[in-house]
Amino acid sequence: MIRFRGPGSPLAALAIIGIAAVGACGKMGSTGNISSVTPAIVQPATTVGVSISGFAFHPATVKIEVGTTVKWTNHQNVTHTVTANGGSFNSGDLAPGHSFSHTFKRVGKFPYHCMIHTFMKGTVIVSQ
Template identity: 40%
Template structure:
């Protein structure tokens, strides 16, 4: 009986934790966004970090100005407050593509 109650409390605690906004990491490495497809929740933040040795990159979302260049070791964060599918690519290397799906 006691054990069952403790399990229920744990479930409530986990539920509360998953409702909080999360931070998701995307690495920029070997001329790719890793992962290319990211599924997140409304209110979550994504952090892109350039893990290259010498190449700089940028982020360009459709309909928005290009970000500043990210040099190796630098990061950029963006919070997503609306649901939808957000495609982006790298300004100097348009073949580098990624997508954030906000649910």
């Protein structure tokens, strides 16, 4: 076991670690590559495509700006639906090869699913 002789010793050691950590953070911030962490796809286009295949939405999460249209296309030989969990949009039965579009006019997070295969889930994140 390590024994601390003086009452100030452990605190002094912590203070030194703290200064080192602050120094490291400051250095990282100046390089400015924090945005590369996010897994969601950012697309500034006015229409963003989501493909349905393999019983999944691709990409499952889209980040868009207000006024952007999302167009889902069913590329699978099975009927699916694109149905907002909160009911704000619903494609109804989307036969193979068919598309459904919805324009997002409000900021928010819109999770959706397929009514036929409820394990199929996606999210549209709308920002200003």
